[in-house]
Amino acid sequence: xxxxxxxxxxxxxxxxxxxxxxxxxxxxxxxxxxxxxxxxxxxxxxxxxxxxxxxxxxxxxxxxxxxxxxxxxxxxxxxxxxxxxxxxxxxxxxxxxxxxxxxxxxxxxxxxxxxxxxxxxxxxxxxxxxxxxxxxxxxxxxxxxxxxxxxxxxxxxxxxxxxxxxxxxxxxxxxxxxx
Amino acid sequence: xxxxxxxxxxxxxxxxxxxxxxxxxxxxxxxxxxxxxxxxxxxxxxxxxxxxxxxxxxxxxxxxxxxxxxxxxxxxxxxxxxxxxxxxxxxxxxxxxxxxxxxxxxxxxxxxxxxxxxxxxxxxxxxxxxxxxxxxxxxxxxxxxxxxxxxxxxxxxxxxxxxxxxxxxxxxx
Numbered sequence: 001x002x003x004x005x006x007x008x009x010x011x012x013x014x015x016x017x018x019x020x021x022x023x024x025x026x027x028x029x030x031x032x033x034x035x036x037x038x039x040x041x042x043x044x045x046x047x048x049x050x051x052x053x054x055x056x057x058x059x060x061x062x063x064x065x066x067x068x069x070x071x072x073x074x075x076x077x078x079x080x081x082x083x084x085x086x087x088x089x090x091x092x093x094x095x096x097x098x099x100x101x102x103x104x105x106x107x108x109x110x111x112x113x114x115x116x117x118x119x120x121x122x123x124x125x126x127x128x129x130x131x132x133x134x135x136x137x138x139x140x141x142x143x144x145x146x147x148x149x150x151x152x153x154x155x156x157x158x159x160x161x162x163x164x165x166x167x168x169x170x171x172x173x174x175x176x177x178x179x
Numbered sequence: 180x181x182x183x184x185x186x187x188x189x190x191x192x193x194x195x196x197x198x199x200x201x202x203x204x205x206x207x208x209x210x211x212x213x214x215x216x217x218x219x220x221x222x223x224x225x226x227x228x229x230x231x232x233x234x235x236x237x238x239x240x241x242x243x244x245x246x247x248x249x250x251x252x253x254x255x256x257x258x259x260x261x262x263x264x265x266x267x268x269x270x271x272x273x274x275x276x277x278x279x280x281x282x283x284x285x286x287x288x289x290x291x292x293x294x295x296x297x298x299x300x301x302x303x304x305x306x307x308x309x310x311x312x313x314x315x316x317x318x319x320x321x322x323x324x325x326x327x328x329x330x331x332x333x334x335x336x337x338x339x340x341x342x343x344x345x346x347x348x349x350x351x352x
Contacts, residue, residue, distance in 0.1 A: 041310045043287045044294075047219075049209035049226055054201050057230050061197055124195045176194060 058173075114178060121177050130177070134170045137163055182246050190237050201230060204247065208254045214306050215258035217295050222258075229257040255307070255321060262299050293343045301336035308333050 115122035122128075141163045148156045185203075188196030208229060212222040232253050240249055294302060303322065307313045308329070313321070315329040322329070 040290075041312075044210075044214070044291045044310065045287045046206060047210045047213045047222075049205040050223065051202075051205075053205070053223060053227055054198060056227055057201060058194065058198070060231050061192070061194065061234055126195045126198060173194075 118178060124177070127174065127177055130170050130174050134167065134174070137167050137170065141167065183242070186237060186240060186242075186246065189234060197234060200233075204250055205230075207247070208250065211251065211306075211311065212254060212258045214291070214294065214310065215255065215303055216262055217299070217302070221261050225254070225258045225261050229254040232257060251311070252321070255311070259303065259322060262303070293340055296343050297336055297339055300332055301339055304329055304332040305336040305340070 122131075141160060144156055144160045144163065148160065185196055185200060189200055205226065209222055209226050212225045212229070213219065216222045216225060229250075233250050236253065240246065294305065297305065304318060307318045307321065308315065315326045315333075318324075318329045319326045324332075
Protein backbone atom coordinates (compact mmCIF):
# COMPACT_ATOMS: atom_id res chain seq x y z
CA UNK A 1 0.00 0.00 0.00
CA UNK A 2 1.34 3.39 -0.87
CA UNK A 3 2.55 5.43 2.04
CA UNK A 4 1.12 8.93 2.04
CA UNK A 5 2.91 10.84 4.71
CA UNK A 6 4.17 14.42 4.58
CA UNK A 7 7.48 13.42 3.07
CA UNK A 8 5.74 11.77 0.15
CA UNK A 9 3.51 14.78 -0.24
CA UNK A 10 6.51 17.10 -0.50
CA UNK A 11 8.24 14.69 -2.88
CA UNK A 12 5.16 14.58 -5.03
CA UNK A 13 5.07 18.35 -5.10
CA UNK A 14 8.65 18.43 -6.37
CA UNK A 15 7.72 16.14 -9.25
CA UNK A 16 5.29 18.61 -10.67
CA UNK A 17 6.25 19.46 -14.22
CA UNK A 18 5.58 23.17 -14.35
CA UNK A 19 5.80 25.43 -11.48
CA UNK A 20 7.73 27.24 -9.02
CA UNK A 21 4.50 28.15 -7.44
CA UNK A 22 4.71 29.59 -4.05
CA UNK A 23 5.55 26.45 -2.10
CA UNK A 24 3.66 27.39 1.01
CA UNK A 25 0.55 28.61 -0.68
CA UNK A 26 -1.76 26.08 0.90
CA UNK A 27 -0.25 26.92 4.27
CA UNK A 28 -0.86 30.57 3.46
CA UNK A 29 -4.48 29.85 2.70
CA UNK A 30 -4.86 27.88 5.91
CA UNK A 31 -3.07 30.58 7.84
CA UNK A 32 -5.33 33.23 6.35
CA UNK A 33 -8.28 31.17 7.39
CA UNK A 34 -7.05 30.59 10.91
CA UNK A 35 -6.14 34.27 11.34
CA UNK A 36 -9.64 35.21 10.43
CA UNK A 37 -10.90 32.36 12.62
CA UNK A 38 -12.96 30.92 9.76
CA UNK A 39 -13.03 27.51 8.13
CA UNK A 40 -12.59 26.88 4.44
CA UNK A 41 -16.30 26.17 4.30
CA UNK A 42 -17.05 29.62 5.68
CA UNK A 43 -14.55 31.24 3.36
CA UNK A 44 -16.12 29.77 0.25
CA UNK A 45 -19.25 31.49 -1.05
CA UNK A 46 -22.74 30.11 -0.46
CA UNK A 47 -25.03 29.49 -3.42
CA UNK A 48 -28.76 30.06 -3.31
CA UNK A 49 -31.03 27.37 -4.69
CA UNK A 50 -34.00 28.40 -6.77
CA UNK A 51 -37.25 28.40 -4.73
CA UNK A 52 -39.09 27.23 -7.86
CA UNK A 53 -37.47 23.81 -7.48
CA UNK A 54 -39.98 23.16 -4.71
CA UNK A 55 -42.74 22.97 -7.30
CA UNK A 56 -40.99 20.08 -9.09
CA UNK A 57 -40.19 18.32 -5.83
CA UNK A 58 -43.68 18.70 -4.35
CA UNK A 59 -45.21 16.70 -7.18
CA UNK A 60 -43.12 13.66 -6.21
CA UNK A 61 -43.61 13.69 -2.45
CA UNK A 62 -44.65 10.60 -0.52
CA UNK A 63 -48.35 10.60 0.29
CA UNK A 64 -49.79 10.47 3.76
CA UNK A 65 -50.70 6.97 4.98
CA UNK A 66 -54.46 6.25 5.16
CA UNK A 67 -56.13 6.83 8.52
CA UNK A 68 -56.59 3.79 10.74
CA UNK A 69 -59.81 2.90 12.49
CA UNK A 70 -59.73 4.53 15.92
CA UNK A 71 -62.05 6.15 18.50
CA UNK A 72 -61.91 9.39 16.53
CA UNK A 73 -63.53 7.67 13.56
CA UNK A 74 -66.60 9.89 13.67
CA UNK A 75 -64.54 13.02 13.51
CA UNK A 76 -62.59 11.50 10.63
CA UNK A 77 -65.82 10.53 8.90
CA UNK A 78 -67.12 14.08 9.27
CA UNK A 79 -63.87 15.42 7.83
CA UNK A 80 -64.04 13.03 4.90
CA UNK A 81 -67.64 14.05 4.22
CA UNK A 82 -66.66 17.71 4.26
CA UNK A 83 -63.72 17.08 1.96
CA UNK A 84 -65.88 15.01 -0.34
CA UNK A 85 -68.33 17.91 -0.50
CA UNK A 86 -65.46 20.25 -1.29
CA UNK A 87 -64.07 17.90 -3.92
CA UNK A 88 -67.50 17.48 -5.53
CA UNK A 89 -68.06 21.21 -5.50
CA UNK A 90 -64.66 21.75 -7.10
CA UNK A 91 -65.48 19.14 -9.74
CA UNK A 92 -68.88 20.55 -10.60
CA UNK A 93 -67.56 24.06 -10.23
CA UNK A 94 -65.02 23.21 -12.91
CA UNK A 95 -67.72 21.72 -15.13
CA UNK A 96 -69.93 24.77 -14.72
CA UNK A 97 -67.00 27.10 -15.37
CA UNK A 98 -66.45 25.61 -18.76
CA UNK A 99 -70.14 25.62 -19.57
CA UNK A 100 -71.37 28.96 -18.35
CA UNK A 101 -68.35 30.72 -16.93
CA UNK A 102 -69.41 30.34 -13.29
CA UNK A 103 -67.24 31.91 -10.63
CA UNK A 104 -65.24 30.16 -7.92
CA UNK A 105 -67.12 31.86 -5.11
CA UNK A 106 -68.61 28.49 -4.08
CA UNK A 107 -65.17 26.99 -3.76
CA UNK A 108 -64.03 29.89 -1.60
CA UNK A 109 -67.09 29.49 0.65
CA UNK A 110 -66.44 25.77 0.97
CA UNK A 111 -62.82 26.42 1.75
CA UNK A 112 -63.93 28.72 4.55
CA UNK A 113 -66.19 25.95 5.89
CA UNK A 114 -63.29 23.58 5.73
CA UNK A 115 -61.20 26.04 7.69
CA UNK A 116 -63.69 25.93 10.55
CA UNK A 117 -62.92 22.22 10.74
CA UNK A 118 -59.14 22.49 10.29
CA UNK A 119 -58.09 25.94 11.55
CA UNK A 120 -54.43 24.97 11.96
CA UNK A 121 -54.13 24.04 8.27
CA UNK A 122 -55.79 27.27 7.17
CA UNK A 123 -53.39 29.26 9.31
CA UNK A 124 -50.40 27.70 7.54
CA UNK A 125 -48.39 29.89 5.14
CA UNK A 126 -48.89 27.36 2.34
CA UNK A 127 -52.67 27.51 2.64
CA UNK A 128 -52.74 31.31 2.82
CA UNK A 129 -50.45 31.53 -0.20
CA UNK A 130 -52.53 29.09 -2.25
CA UNK A 131 -55.81 30.70 -1.25
CA UNK A 132 -54.53 34.14 -2.28
CA UNK A 133 -53.39 32.70 -5.59
CA UNK A 134 -56.76 31.07 -6.11
CA UNK A 135 -58.61 34.31 -5.38
CA UNK A 136 -56.38 36.33 -7.68
CA UNK A 137 -56.69 33.83 -10.50
CA UNK A 138 -60.47 33.57 -10.23
CA UNK A 139 -60.74 37.35 -10.31
CA UNK A 140 -58.52 37.45 -13.36
CA UNK A 141 -60.52 34.72 -15.05
CA UNK A 142 -63.81 36.51 -14.34
CA UNK A 143 -62.41 39.67 -15.90
CA UNK A 144 -61.26 37.71 -18.92
CA UNK A 145 -64.67 36.11 -19.31
CA UNK A 146 -66.32 39.53 -19.32
CA UNK A 147 -63.79 40.76 -21.84
CA UNK A 148 -64.32 37.69 -23.96
CA UNK A 149 -68.06 38.32 -24.12
CA UNK A 150 -67.53 41.88 -25.31
CA UNK A 151 -64.66 41.11 -27.64
CA UNK A 152 -64.37 37.43 -28.63
CA UNK A 153 -60.76 36.54 -29.31
CA UNK A 154 -59.05 33.16 -29.58
CA UNK A 155 -56.04 34.40 -27.63
CA UNK A 156 -58.24 35.47 -24.71
CA UNK A 157 -59.91 32.05 -24.74
CA UNK A 158 -56.54 30.38 -24.76
CA UNK A 159 -55.37 32.46 -21.81
CA UNK A 160 -58.60 31.66 -20.00
CA UNK A 161 -57.99 27.93 -20.50
CA UNK A 162 -54.51 28.38 -19.10
CA UNK A 163 -55.87 30.15 -16.03
CA UNK A 164 -58.49 27.42 -15.56
CA UNK A 165 -55.75 24.86 -15.66
CA UNK A 166 -53.75 26.82 -13.05
CA UNK A 167 -56.86 27.09 -10.88
CA UNK A 168 -57.39 23.33 -11.05
CA UNK A 169 -53.78 22.79 -10.10
CA UNK A 170 -54.06 25.10 -7.09
CA UNK A 171 -57.33 23.50 -5.99
CA UNK A 172 -55.65 20.13 -6.12
CA UNK A 173 -52.81 21.42 -3.97
CA UNK A 174 -55.25 22.91 -1.47
CA UNK A 175 -57.04 19.58 -1.22
CA UNK A 176 -53.72 17.88 -0.58
CA UNK A 177 -53.17 20.15 2.41
CA UNK A 178 -56.30 18.74 4.03
CA UNK A 179 -55.66 15.09 3.23
CA UNK B 180 -40.99 23.67 14.40
CA UNK B 181 -38.35 21.64 16.28
CA UNK B 182 -36.23 19.18 14.32
CA UNK B 183 -37.90 16.07 15.74
CA UNK B 184 -41.34 17.56 15.17
CA UNK B 185 -40.36 18.54 11.65
CA UNK B 186 -39.22 14.98 10.92
CA UNK B 187 -42.42 13.52 12.36
CA UNK B 188 -44.62 15.85 10.32
CA UNK B 189 -42.65 15.13 7.15
CA UNK B 190 -43.08 11.40 7.76
CA UNK B 191 -46.83 11.94 8.03
CA UNK B 192 -46.78 13.63 4.65
CA UNK B 193 -47.50 17.16 5.93
CA UNK B 194 -46.65 19.27 2.90
CA UNK B 195 -46.04 22.39 5.01
CA UNK B 196 -43.40 20.56 7.03
CA UNK B 197 -41.90 19.09 3.84
CA UNK B 198 -41.62 22.55 2.37
CA UNK B 199 -40.10 23.90 5.58
CA UNK B 200 -37.47 21.18 5.42
CA UNK B 201 -36.73 22.15 1.82
CA UNK B 202 -36.48 25.87 2.62
CA UNK B 203 -34.31 25.22 5.68
CA UNK B 204 -31.70 23.09 3.93
CA UNK B 205 -31.89 23.91 0.22
CA UNK B 206 -29.10 26.50 0.09
CA UNK B 207 -26.60 24.52 2.18
CA UNK B 208 -27.22 21.36 0.14
CA UNK B 209 -27.20 23.25 -3.15
CA UNK B 210 -23.86 24.85 -2.27
CA UNK B 211 -22.33 21.45 -1.54
CA UNK B 212 -23.77 20.00 -4.74
CA UNK B 213 -22.59 22.94 -6.80
CA UNK B 214 -19.05 22.39 -5.53
CA UNK B 215 -19.21 18.66 -6.23
CA UNK B 216 -20.80 18.81 -9.67
CA UNK B 217 -19.13 22.03 -10.73
CA UNK B 218 -22.18 23.44 -12.48
CA UNK B 219 -25.59 24.88 -11.66
CA UNK B 220 -27.73 22.58 -13.80
CA UNK B 221 -26.33 19.33 -12.37
CA UNK B 222 -26.47 20.80 -8.88
CA UNK B 223 -30.16 21.67 -9.30
CA UNK B 224 -30.99 18.23 -10.68
CA UNK B 225 -29.11 16.56 -7.85
CA UNK B 226 -30.83 18.82 -5.32
CA UNK B 227 -34.24 17.79 -6.62
CA UNK B 228 -33.31 14.11 -6.69
CA UNK B 229 -31.71 14.34 -3.24
CA UNK B 230 -34.77 15.87 -1.59
CA UNK B 231 -37.04 13.17 -3.02
CA UNK B 232 -34.65 10.56 -1.57
CA UNK B 233 -34.63 12.36 1.78
CA UNK B 234 -38.44 12.46 2.04
CA UNK B 235 -38.67 8.78 1.20
CA UNK B 236 -35.82 7.82 3.52
CA UNK B 237 -37.00 9.84 6.54
CA UNK B 238 -38.64 6.69 7.95
CA UNK B 239 -35.15 5.28 8.46
CA UNK B 240 -33.73 8.42 10.15
CA UNK B 241 -32.87 7.41 13.72
CA UNK B 242 -31.47 10.67 15.15
CA UNK B 243 -28.06 9.03 15.61
CA UNK B 244 -26.61 12.07 13.87
CA UNK B 245 -28.10 15.50 13.27
CA UNK B 246 -30.71 15.75 10.56
CA UNK B 247 -28.44 18.08 8.58
CA UNK B 248 -25.50 15.67 8.66
CA UNK B 249 -27.73 12.74 7.71
CA UNK B 250 -29.22 14.71 4.83
CA UNK B 251 -25.84 15.91 3.65
CA UNK B 252 -24.63 12.34 3.23
CA UNK B 253 -27.63 11.62 1.00
CA UNK B 254 -26.98 14.73 -1.08
CA UNK B 255 -23.28 14.02 -1.39
CA UNK B 256 -24.01 10.48 -2.58
CA UNK B 257 -26.50 11.88 -5.07
CA UNK B 258 -23.98 14.41 -6.34
CA UNK B 259 -21.30 11.75 -6.61
CA UNK B 260 -23.63 9.45 -8.56
CA UNK B 261 -24.17 12.28 -11.00
CA UNK B 262 -20.47 12.83 -11.66
CA UNK B 263 -19.25 9.28 -11.08
CA UNK B 264 -18.60 8.62 -14.74
CA UNK B 265 -16.55 11.78 -14.98
CA UNK B 266 -14.28 11.00 -12.03
CA UNK B 267 -10.83 9.87 -12.97
CA UNK B 268 -8.03 9.68 -10.48
CA UNK B 269 -5.27 11.30 -12.45
CA UNK B 270 -1.53 10.94 -12.13
CA UNK B 271 0.25 14.09 -11.15
CA UNK B 272 1.85 14.45 -14.53
CA UNK B 273 -1.48 14.19 -16.30
CA UNK B 274 -3.17 16.78 -14.17
CA UNK B 275 -2.94 20.27 -15.50
CA UNK B 276 -5.67 22.86 -15.61
CA UNK B 277 -6.10 26.26 -17.05
CA UNK B 278 -5.09 28.99 -14.64
CA UNK B 279 -7.64 31.11 -12.84
CA UNK B 280 -6.76 34.77 -12.87
CA UNK B 281 -7.09 36.85 -9.75
CA UNK B 282 -5.54 39.87 -8.05
CA UNK B 283 -3.38 39.72 -4.99
CA UNK B 284 -6.28 39.38 -2.57
CA UNK B 285 -7.53 35.83 -2.30
CA UNK B 286 -11.29 35.93 -1.80
CA UNK B 287 -13.66 33.04 -1.26
CA UNK B 288 -14.94 33.38 -4.81
CA UNK B 289 -11.44 33.19 -6.24
CA UNK B 290 -10.58 30.19 -4.11
CA UNK B 291 -13.77 28.47 -5.20
CA UNK B 292 -13.05 29.23 -8.83
CA UNK B 293 -9.66 27.60 -8.44
CA UNK B 294 -11.18 24.57 -6.69
CA UNK B 295 -13.72 24.20 -9.50
CA UNK B 296 -10.81 24.04 -11.93
CA UNK B 297 -9.58 20.85 -10.28
CA UNK B 298 -10.45 17.54 -11.89
CA UNK B 299 -13.49 15.84 -10.36
CA UNK B 300 -11.56 13.24 -8.37
CA UNK B 301 -9.25 15.77 -6.73
CA UNK B 302 -11.99 18.29 -6.22
CA UNK B 303 -14.37 15.85 -4.56
CA UNK B 304 -11.82 14.51 -2.10
CA UNK B 305 -10.60 18.02 -1.26
CA UNK B 306 -14.17 19.22 -0.70
CA UNK B 307 -15.21 16.27 1.40
CA UNK B 308 -12.12 16.39 3.62
CA UNK B 309 -11.25 20.08 3.84
CA UNK B 310 -14.64 21.69 3.41
CA UNK B 311 -17.17 19.17 4.68
CA UNK B 312 -14.92 17.76 7.41
CA UNK B 313 -15.24 14.07 6.54
CA UNK B 314 -12.51 11.63 7.53
CA UNK B 315 -10.56 9.64 4.94
CA UNK B 316 -12.34 6.47 6.09
CA UNK B 317 -15.71 8.11 5.40
CA UNK B 318 -14.62 9.51 2.05
CA UNK B 319 -13.36 6.08 1.07
CA UNK B 320 -16.75 4.58 1.89
CA UNK B 321 -18.68 7.36 0.12
CA UNK B 322 -16.62 7.20 -3.03
CA UNK B 323 -15.91 3.49 -3.12
CA UNK B 324 -12.14 3.94 -2.95
CA UNK B 325 -9.46 2.95 -0.45
CA UNK B 326 -8.35 5.23 2.38
CA UNK B 327 -4.94 5.34 0.76
CA UNK B 328 -6.40 6.64 -2.48
CA UNK B 329 -8.35 9.27 -0.56
CA UNK B 330 -5.17 10.45 1.19
CA UNK B 331 -3.09 10.54 -1.96
CA UNK B 332 -5.83 12.30 -3.91
CA UNK B 333 -6.06 14.95 -1.20
CA UNK B 334 -2.32 15.54 -1.29
CA UNK B 335 -2.38 15.80 -5.05
CA UNK B 336 -5.42 18.06 -4.95
CA UNK B 337 -3.59 20.47 -2.67
CA UNK B 338 -0.55 20.38 -4.88
CA UNK B 339 -2.68 21.03 -7.92
CA UNK B 340 -4.50 23.85 -6.19
CA UNK B 341 -1.18 25.42 -5.32
CA UNK B 342 -0.26 25.12 -8.96
CA UNK B 343 -3.42 26.79 -10.19
CA UNK B 344 -3.16 29.59 -7.66
CA UNK B 345 0.59 29.88 -8.10
CA UNK B 346 0.31 30.39 -11.83
CA UNK B 347 -1.78 33.40 -11.12
CA UNK B 348 0.66 34.77 -8.62
CA UNK B 349 3.47 34.37 -11.14
CA UNK B 350 1.30 35.87 -13.85
CA UNK B 351 0.49 38.89 -11.73
CA UNK B 352 4.02 39.39 -10.46
